[in-house]
Amino acid sequence: MNIDISGPVIYYRIPTGIPILGDILITQTLVVSWIVMALITGACIWLTRDLRVENISKRQAFAEMLVEMANNLVRNNTGGTRFDKLIPFVAALFATSVVSNLISLIGLRSPTADLSTEAAWAVVVFIMITANKIKAGGLAGYLKGFTQPIPVMTPFNVLSELATPVSMACRHFGNILSGVVISTLIYASLAVATTALLGWLPGALGQVLGSIPFLDVGIPAIAGVYFDWFSGVMQAFIFSMLTIMYIANAAEG
Numbered sequence: 001m002n003i004d005i006s007g008p009v010i011y012y013r014i015p016t017g018i019p020i021l022g023d024i025l026i027t028q029t030l031v032v033s034w035i036v037m038a039l040i041t042g043a044c045i046w047l048t049r050d051l052r053v054e055n056i057s058k059r060q061a062f063a064e065m066l067v068e069m070a071n072n073l074v075r076n077n078t079g080g081t082r083f084d085k086l087i088p089f090v091a092a093l094f095a096t097s098v099v100s101n102l103i104s105l106i107g108l109r110s111p112t113a114d115l116s117t118e119a120a121w122a123v124v125v126f127i128m129i130t131a132n133k134i135k136a137g138g139l140a141g142y143l144k145g146f147t148q149p150i151p152v153m154t155p156f157n158v159l160s161e162l163a164t165p166v167s168m169a170c171r172h173f174g175n176i177l178s179g180v181v182i183s184t185l186i187y188a189s190l191a192v193a194t195t196a197l198l199g200w201l202p203g204a205l206g207q208v209l210g211s212i213p214f215l216d217v218g219i220p221a222i223a224g225v226y227f228d229w230f231s232g233v234m235q236a237f238i239f240s241m242l243t244i245m246y247i248a249n250a251a252e253g
Contacts, residue, residue: 029114036099036111040092070094076250077241086247089128093121094240100233101176104183112176112235115169122165125243129164132250168242173234179228 048061056064070091074083097112104110111117134142146157 016114026111027114029111029117032103032108033100033111033117035108036096036103040095040099066091073240074244076177077244078200083244083248083251086244090240090244096231097121097172097236097239101236102228104180105228110176110180112172113180115173115196118169118239119165121172121239122169125246126165128243129246129250132247136251165248168239172235172239175231181229183228196232 047059047066047212049059050057051060054063070087073094074087074090079085100110100112100117102110104113130142133145137145146154146161148157
């Protein structure tokens with residue numbers, strides 16, 4: 001199997017003899033998304049091993065704390081237990097978003113820096129919103145809602161409906177991608193600064209020391225506190241909150 005990892009896409013060429021025509025294209029986003037899912041699945045399996053009713057372990061206490069936080073997030077924003085069925089979905093969405101956002105800390109490209117990831121999430125949320133609207137008011141009521149308050153507003157109401165998943169996807173994507181771009185620019189500028197500061201040394205010493213980006217060590221971590229940690233967790237929280245509020249409002253009719 002020949003592998004080409006140049007650029008943002010990884011190509012796997014299937015060896016001759018396997019009954020598959022052409023090349024199978026596996027993007028970097030897809031590969032890292034599998035890694036994210038594997039990490040979350042492994043964490044869930046580890047946290048839920050050997051559960052007890054009494055004398056629980058610290059691991060179980062931490063798992064129960066996470067479950068309680070997910071319960072409170074949904075219930076506190078929907079006014080009760082009516083939408084408890086959303087808890088597993090919202091928890092999975094939040095966990096996937098957080099891990100995807102923070103995985104860039106270990107050198108992998110965040111899947112959420114690819115608009116296709118957020119677009120897929122937004123489409124799923126949009127389908128759930130539409131299903132709840134139809135369930136609350138019936139198909140006729142849902143379609144009639146586009147003509148409110150007057151029929152001439154129908155095109156604008158349709159655009160407003162379609163804008164929901166677009167805005168959710170673009171908001172999350174824009175914030176994560178901007179962090180990736182800014183972090184890259186910081187690393188590049190510090191490398192240039194290192195060359196400017198040490199490149200003046202005579203002979204091979206200046207060439208060697210000027211080529212080693214000393215300033216890239218430690219300094220970018222300051223910006224990473226915001227762009228990776230704070231922004232990554234905050235964007236996951238906002239996306240999850242919007243999901244809860246949109247679906248709850250749709251179910252209210």
